[in-house]
Amino acid sequence: MLIFLLRRLIQACFVMIIISVISFAIQDKLGDPVQQMVGMSVSTEERNQLRNELGLNDGFFSQYWRFAKGAIHGDLGTSYYYKEPALDVIFKKLPATLELAFCAILVVILVATPCGVLAAIKPKHIVSRLLMIMSSIGLSVPIFIIAIFMVYIFSIELNVAPSFGRGHTTELFGLWESGIFTKDGLKHLLLPTFTLAIALMPIFVRLIRAEMMEVLQSEYIRFAWSKGLSASRIYFVHALKNTMLPVITVGGIQAGTLVAYTILTETIFQWPGMGFLFMDAVSRVDTPLISAYLIVVGGMFVITNTVVDLIYGLVNPTVRLASHGL
Amino acid sequence: MNLLSVSNLNVNFHMKEQELAALIDVSFTLNRGERIAIVGESGAGKSVLGFSIVNLIGKPGYIASGSIKLENKDITQMNLRQLQEIRGKRIAMIFQDPMMTLNPVLTIGDQLVETIRSHTKISYKDARNIAIEKLHNVQIASPEKRFDQYPHELSGGMRQRVIIASVLLLNPDIIIADEPTTALDVTIQAEILQLLLAICRDNGVALVLISHDLGVVSKVAERTIVMYAGRVVEEGPTLEIINDPQHPYTQGLLNALPQMTLPGQRLNQIQGSMPSLAERPSGCAFHPRCPYATERCRQEQPSFIYSGVSSVACFLVEDMLNEFAEQDKEVNE
Numbered sequence: 029m030l031i032f033l034l035r036r037l038i039q040a041c042f043v044m045i046i047i048s049v050i051s052f053a054i055q056d057k058l059g060d061p062v063q064q065m066v067g068m069s070v071s072t073e074e075r076n077q078l079r080n081e082l083g084l085n086d087g088f089f090s091q092y093w094r095f096a097k098g099a100i101h102g103d104l105g106t107s108y109y110y111k112e113p114a115l116d117v118i119f120k121k122l123p124a125t126l127e128l129a130f131c132a133i134l135v136v137i138l139v140a141t142p143c144g145v146l147a148a149i150k151p152k153h154i155v156s157r158l159l160m161i162m163s164s165i166g167l168s169v170p171i172f173i174i175a176i177f178m179v180y181i182f183s184i185e186l187n188v189a190p191s192f193g194r195g196h197t198t199e200l201f202g203l204w205e206s207g208i209f210t211k212d213g214l215k216h217l218l219l220p221t222f223t224l225a226i227a228l229m230p231i232f233v234r235l236i237r238a239e240m241m242e243v244l245q246s247e248y249i250r251f252a253w254s255k256g257l258s259a260s261r262i263y264f265v266h267a268l269k270n271t272m273l274p275v276i277t278v279g280g281i282q283a284g285t286l287v288a289y290t291i292l293t294e295t296i297f298q299w300p301g302m303g304f305l306f307m308d309a310v311s312r313v314d315t316p317l318i319s320a321y322l323i324v325v326g327g328m329f330v331i332t333n334t335v336v337d338l339i340y341g342l343v344n345p346t347v348r349l350a351s352h353g354l
Numbered sequence: 355m356n357l358l359s360v361s362n363l364n365v366n367f368h369m370k371e372q373e374l375a376a377l378i379d380v381s382f383t384l385n386r387g388e389r390i391a392i393v394g395e396s397g398a399g400k401s402v403l404g405f406s407i408v409n410l411i412g413k414p415g416y417i418a419s420g421s422i423k424l425e426n427k428d429i430t431q432m433n434l435r436q437l438q439e440i441r442g443k444r445i446a447m448i449f450q451d452p453m454m455t456l457n458p459v460l461t462i463g464d465q466l467v468e469t470i471r472s473h474t475k476i477s478y479k480d481a482r483n484i485a486i487e488k489l490h491n492v493q494i495a496s497p498e499k500r501f502d503q504y505p506h507e508l509s510g511g512m513r514q515r516v517i518i519a520s521v522l523l524l525n526p527d528i529i530i531a532d533e534p535t536t537a538l539d540v541t542i543q544a545e546i547l548q549l550l551l552a553i554c555r556d557n558g559v560a561l562v563l564i565s566h567d568l569g570v571v572s573k574v575a576e577r578t579i580v581m582y583a584g585r586v587v588e589e590g591p592t593l594e595i596i597n598d599p600q601h602p603y604t605q606g607l608l609n610a611l612p613q614m615t616l617p618g619q620r621l622n623q624i625q626g627s628m629p630s631l632a633e634r635p636s637g638c639a640f641h642p643r644c645p646y647a648t649e650r651c652r653q654e655q656p657s658f659i660y661s662g663v664s665s666v667a668c669f670l671v672e673d674m675l676n677e678f679a680e681q682d683k684e685v686n687e
Contacts, residue, residue: 254408256469257442
């Protein structure tokens with residue numbers, strides 16, 4: 029276990045270095061930050077002076093070296109727009125995104141699992157067929173269309189849920205701004221959460237169904253039937269646990285997709301999270317903020333995948349983390 | 355009363371275009387504590403018969419007609435709840451491949467205890483004690499340690515022992531063993547077979563042994579049923595069947611045993627192969643492979659006739675018996 033974590037840490041370092049190089053390399057391809065900072069009236073000379081001050085005229089390697097030295101000390105540069113350390117800016121927006129992603133994942137797990145199981149146990153049932161049709165549609169309709177429909181139906185026509193913002197939030201421990209402890213905050217969570225969940229749901233329903241159907245064909249399930257166990261025990265203990273092994277792996281990979289979808293969802297619902305911040309940063313050519321965002325997201329990726337592998341090891345007894353190290 | 359009596363059982367496979375008959379008119383009985391064997395090549399319907407006894411035929415198979423009576427209750431008429439009561443508790447099954455039979459993500463202990471607890475109201479601790487005792491009975495060393503292990507930590511032979519322990523948990527009346535040693539190492543086969551035999555004998559459990567190996571069958575079963583293409587073709591005491599097989603198919607099976615050939619010689623085999631369900635020959639299904647087949651065999655299905663202690667479905671035997679009867683008559687006259 030310890031060896032596994034150590035190995036993961038080393039791997040993570042490599043991944044982070046690569047991400048930092050890439051995210052740093054794209055910086056000067058995004059546009060001119062000075063243009064955005066000073067406007068039209070400033071002369072070319074003054075601009076050049078500002079460039080020199082910011083170090084933008086140095087070669088790529090010396091710029092990267094400066095950036096990397098800072099990064100090791102937790103300094104990913106200062107946002108041009110906010111005039112604050114980029115990491116601080118991101119961490120201020122992190123709770124909003126994490127809460128949204130967490131709620132969406134929760135909804136996906138709670139809804140996709142029973143749906144997938146039902147579709148596998150009773151493939152000919154009308155509900156299962158409907159689920160399959162709906163998941164096909166869900167897979168092919170882009171998320172922003174879903175979001176627009178959600179807003180139209182639930183905010184405009186039915187007027188049951190607000191369509192933008194986080195609503196009323198509370199401070200937790202002075203550093204985490206949370207929206208899940210107030211009624212208003214939860215109401216605001218509703219639409220973005222379900223939009224995200226709907227985007228991720230189809231693939232999980234289909235995956236769980238396919239895996240479960242295969243597991244149900246196996247000899248050990250037949251043996252379980254021959255022991256006279258109840259159907260619920262066979263489906264939910266014997267079959268589901270085996271079904272979940274590949275689902276967990278895919279879930280880890282999907283965590284990345286989730287980040288991508290959050291950007292879209294946050295933009296549509298004006299959700300003040302990291303994704304929304306990132307879109308703003310791109311339009312302002314706030315390059316330090318962009319790099320910092322990419323690095324933070326990369327780090328989240330590494331962490332989720334490590335956690336997923338740990339969970340996998342717990343569920344699957346044939347995987348021993350210490351000896352294989354994955 | 356017989357413990358189990360199967361009569362005129364027909365099992366079909368429901369395919370898109372047609373109904374395929376997997377078992378036709380199968381009848382046999384099993385007494386308390388009796389050990390019988392069902393033999394035949396692959397595709398003869400042995401396993402289907404084994405699974406249909408607990409009504410656990412894989413889709414698209416289903417019992418089309420006939421009855422399977424456990425004492426006086428008909429298993430074919432039971433609903434799932436009634437079946438669950440019988441499965442494991444009165445009729446338990448051992449499967450072919452111990453590597454595939456145990457659930458890889460549950461501990462041995464979990465899989466034993468759940469069987470007990472789904473049939474009797476009993477505390478986890480008591481169930482655990484029973485499970486450990488049964489593991490001990492099947493000669494597993496340090497059962498307490500095994501109890502907490504996962505299947506992948508055990509060898510194939512060990513797993514088959516665990517499975518045997520698992521079918522013993524609720525002291526069933528009947529054990530159905532579907533090729534219990536086929537997937538095992540040759541050296542372990544004999545051990546497992548001995549264990550199974552000893553357990554059935556000691557506890558008075560009836561055994562239905564499904565096998566294609568007449569050598570195995572001769573060591574364990576008191577009575578043997580030979581199947582071909584979904585039908586019973588011969589039935590009788592194992593000794594009788596092995597020493598004096600009547601049906602040409604049984605003769606062929608015996609001849610095919612390696613022990614019947616001198617070292618270095620080619621092994622005997624029955625010409626041709628078992629027909630698929632969709633291509634069942636007319637008349638006696640064995641006629642295309644039978645060296646004695648006549649025109650009548652191609653057209654009519656022979657019915658069962660009793661010759662001494664066994665019964666056979668073959669025109670050849672029927673004709674022979676008729677001839678003997680006539681000779682007897684002449685002698686008497």
